[in-house]
Amino acid sequence: MATRSTIMDTNSFRPEMAAALDPQTRRLTEERNVLGPAYRLFYRNPVHLVRGQGARLWDADGVEYLDVYNNVASVGHANPRVVDAMSRQASALNTHTRYLHENILNYAEDILSTMPEEIDRIMFQCTGSEANDLAVRVAQAYTGGEGVIVTAEAYHGNSALTSKLSPALGTAQELGLTMRMIPTPDTYRLVIDGKPASECTAEKFGGWMAGEVRKAVADMERHGIRFAALLADSIFSSDGVYPDPVGYLKPVIDTVHELGGVWIADEVQPGFTRTGDAFWGFERQGIVPDIVTSGKPMANGLPTSLMAARHEVLEPFAGTIPYFNTFGGNPVCMAAAQATLDVMRDDDTMGNAKRVGAIFKQAVTDLMAEHPCIGDVRGAGLYIGCEIVKPGTKDPDQPTALDILETLRDHHVLTSVCGRFGNILKLRPPLVFTEDDVDMFISAFTATLEELGC
Amino acid sequence: MATRSTIMDTNSFRPEMAAALDPQTRRLTEERNVLGPAYRLFYRNPVHLVRGQGARLWDADGVEYLDVYNNVASVGHANPRVVDAMSRQASALNTHTRYLHENILNYAEDILSTMPEEIDRIMFQCTGSEANDLAVRVAQAYTGGEGVIVTAEAYHGNSALTSKLSPALGTAQELGLTMRMIPTPDTYRLVIDGKPASECTAEKFGGWMAGEVRKAVADMERHGIRFAALLADSIFSSDGVYPDPVGYLKPVIDTVHELGGVWIADEVQPGFTRTGDAFWGFERQGIVPDIVTSGKPMANGLPTSLMAARHEVLEPFAGTIPYFNTFGGNPVCMAAAQATLDVMRDDDTMGNAKRVGAIFKQAVTDLMAEHPCIGDVRGAGLYIGCEIVKPGTKDPDQPTALDILETLRDHHVLTSVCGRFGNILKLRPPLVFTEDDVDMFISAFTATLEELGC
Known part of the structure; x- marks a missing residue:
């Protein structure tokens, strides 16, 4: 079993990663020094968002992201x-x-x-x-x-x-x-x-x-x-x-x-x-x-x-x-x-959460056959946890979970991890998530798992 | 000296005051039961505000109030x-x-x-x-x-x-x-x-x-x-x-x-x-x-x-x-x-607080000569404390302070009290308070003191 996850080995940007960033992102991460060390920034390559609508977000360069993480914008960004x-x-x-x-x-x-x-x-x-x-x-x-x-x-x-x-x-x-x-x-x-x-x-x-x-x-x-x-x-x-x-x-x-x-x-x-x-x-x-x-x-x-x-x-x-x-x-x-x-x-977000959540969970579950790093898929409605484990075991595999997160981010899909070992993908989109959004996620997730060979 | 003020004898509406209210106000106070007993409502006759601008507020009947209390709307209501x-x-x-x-x-x-x-x-x-x-x-x-x-x-x-x-x-x-x-x-x-x-x-x-x-x-x-x-x-x-x-x-x-x-x-x-x-x-x-x-x-x-x-x-x-x-x-x-x-x-709220605050404090201080219930006037800028005492002593007089509050409310001026004995008028308007607002306050305050004979 892995040891208890700490603040440093979870989904976080760290200053030593700054060299790899484009100048604008780097400047913004440096300006965050003023906020002190308690502020955690997601991703090795942090995301600089400027606009949102429904379950979609756009960064400062106009790149579109699928939001599979944010439950605060429950009825969609900028509703x-x-x-x-x-x-x-x-x-x-x-x-x-x-x-x-x-x-x-x-x-x-x-x-x-x-x-x-x-x-x-x-x-x-x-x-x-x-x-x-x-x-x-x-x-x-x-x-x-x-x-x-x-x-x-x-x-x-x-x-x-x-x-x-x-x-x-x-x-x-x-x-x-x-x-x-x-x-x-x-x-x-x-x-x-x-x-x-x-x-x-x-x-x-x-x-x-x-x-x-x-x-x-x-x-x-x-x-x-x-x-x-x-x-x-x-x-x-x-x-x-x-x-x-x-x-x-x-x-x-x-x-x-x-x-x-x-x-x-x-x-x-x-x-x-x-x-x-x-x-x-x-x-x-x-x-x-x-x-x-x-x-x-x-x-x-x-x-x-x-x-x-x-x-x-x-x-x-x-x-x-x-x-x-x-x-x-x-x-x-x-x-x-x-x-x-x-x-x-x-807009019946309850009905949507039930219907789209069921499709979402089934689609993630279906990937288990081809991708042995997925150990378990649990959830209710639009809150799904997906365990990333060492193939053939129930041992949590946080490094792979983090690689999946980062690769999903490269595919313009935002999510994070939870659980004691930080190895559980936390799939928790806005309640307005659609079947098309599920398709987009599954396609990015499949590509991610294939790229990582897990 | 008065004893320590408690939650019940300060600027608060109490259910036994309901009989004196108009039907609409009474209905709203009754509906507040759902909020439980920790919620305090200002005034024996609570105020039902629906609109604000600068340091002025309007109730549901269109009556205009002067706000000499609210520091949250620092740059004016609905700025x-x-x-x-x-x-x-x-x-x-x-x-x-x-x-x-x-x-x-x-x-x-x-x-x-x-x-x-x-x-x-x-x-x-x-x-x-x-x-x-x-x-x-x-x-x-x-x-x-x-x-x-x-x-x-x-x-x-x-x-x-x-x-x-x-x-x-x-x-x-x-x-x-x-x-x-x-x-x-x-x-x-x-x-x-x-x-x-x-x-x-x-x-x-x-x-x-x-x-x-x-x-x-x-x-x-x-x-x-x-x-x-x-x-x-x-x-x-x-x-x-x-x-x-x-x-x-x-x-x-x-x-x-x-x-x-x-x-x-x-x-x-x-x-x-x-x-x-x-x-x-x-x-x-x-x-x-x-x-x-x-x-x-x-x-x-x-x-x-x-x-x-x-x-x-x-x-x-x-x-x-x-x-x-x-x-x-x-x-x-x-x-x-x-x-x-x-x-x-x-808008230089600092300059305004200094200039109007000085005029305000002086105007309240000037009332001391005619009104012996005013024991002390203190303050800086647009934060003024006005002690209501028993004439000729420094003994706090909370009952009179509360009567002043209620009478000011009847004159459409909103404020409250503070301090250990609940006898200090807390004059703390939005920072956009003007000389005209001071005049309006002093006029209502003078009338109040005269009506109460203090």
Whole structure:
């Protein structure tokens, strides 16, 4: 097995690669010094994008790229309805939630109508990190506990609190003393009671995961920590994309509740019709969370996020602590969020994600016969994980995965990697991805695999 | 002396006030139940705004208001240059910092050019809370300490970390175990070595404050906590607006450095030409911070914030911890920030803040002779604090301050209160405030004081 991936050996430009760049790209990478060393730039030969439309992007030289990575532009780059709604509202008024405004109320009602009726309160922030940061505090106030469980490769945000709940940030990032990790629900590699996880029923696999939650809570208790929440996204995107078997989270959430905790559904990745099966990832799994968070896809690029909760879960926090987010829920962000939601409905992004996602997944799966480096293809709707392994084994092959990324970039297709070993292609295009886009991807991917001889 | 103000007795609408509202306003306040109890609404009779321009706002009935409160719309509500820049960029492309884009580089260079040359690195977030959250982590990584000092009524954000550094949130909000508070630099009430603080030199007053820092650090050390940072804004806006005597922070920052800490200048309030004397609040005080944060006024309402630092201070954090903010520094937010900065330069908001701010402060001060409830008028540029006290004393009079607020609202002038006792009128209009606006305010304020007989 490869060792844990670090910030340096993933999809990143590094200064020593500068010599190979054209002068303009080189100049821009050098100017980024002013941003400090935390900023990561994708690709050995970074991309300088200037325009986008739908799932297509164009660089400064007019070269067209296929976007198979960006979920923020959920209803397509530069979606005109969203741009128009935002511009019109900004021309009229942009202020905060201490004055009355209809946009926040209309959107709150509309987005809550997509959730189970138990989820009846909503607050708005600007980023997914802020939403998760608040959600954890709400869960802690409700349960009186501090302990939070996440999966082994989870990413839940960049704030002080959420960074400490994000093992995916690497070993330099200190984890919280009161958090515990459970293993990635790795249906590709795990063996449960002698049976490959991929062959387990949802009940069996979920039972294993519930057992891991029990062990984590028992360990918390031995350390005097009271359990507060399981914070997880229902497709475990940062861990490496594990959406199936559908229903496996039911025993897990039942166990969380039995042990006195709450379930925070981090819907930044699976929500907003991404999986094709439902508007929300938890809905696809047939579970009702206690708290829901989202961000990225919500307003097609404008910084907007949400935390929704059952009123009784929210009350202990919100009834005592003042929380004001200056920009959160402002009329412009709400206008953009509303337009994004309207487009999702009117253009049926859920149906598109299901239909095109199925074709996409099948087409990638079909390549496995000829290309033994593809070890597994998983996914739901327009979120697909493709494991790159050493042929004949399940050993992750990150170097090949990175070569594939870079070669795809040369073929003008943008994507990235995820998972513990950084060997899983993360195929997660805008929700407006079409069959033609799938064809273009498969053609570039096939050429890439052939060029690399894998 | 009054007791500590709480969330319930400040400028807030409360449900029992609903009966007095017109049906439309009442319906909107009721619909806000879905947002939960943490959301505070200004005024007994909340304002329902639908349009803005410059420092004027209009409600749904077409009634015009003078805005003497909102610093987010720094270059004026619905500023057409900012709206246009934002709309044009959103029509072209909005993506993230893992691809190259000129907007972030141009803006980074431009905004750093307004700071001392020692501050040579910058990172972008979406909110002031995110900027302060990151700044504290950067300071802790650099110093190896955990201890943070803030003033007794400071507000630095809504994240888990920054809330614990925000005593202004009230006693229900738990403070951090490793933080310490120093007293508000209350030049109106403090007596230093037998001399009223208002008569002290900057050196004398700063020396007192530096002594408070020493005591706080000594207390940290007794508890095994290593000092990391003083986090403060240079006009202490949440504490009650204490910008003078200019230069008093010099001995304080020297002491912070001597004790091994860093100074985080929270410029959310005093930055971006607000004080009229300088682009930044720290610049007005003649000090060079180690870390600078800002947010609110930066992009005229779009969620955008910054954390700038000396490269050697940033390095220990940014060289080891990956930090990615999905929306932070995106092309649309950067376009709005650039346009805001361009307007500040082209329209000389600094000169306007100085000129109009001086007229404004003098005009409010002139009312003291006739209206003994005005105990003190302080401020710099377009940030003025006006103490409402019991006549003939320095005792804060919050009930009268709130009556003034509500009566001003009836006169179509919007403002709010700040400070420990919630008795200080916070006069902080958009930077485009004019002499006519001052006249309108003074006329409404005079009528208000006369109606209330104070």
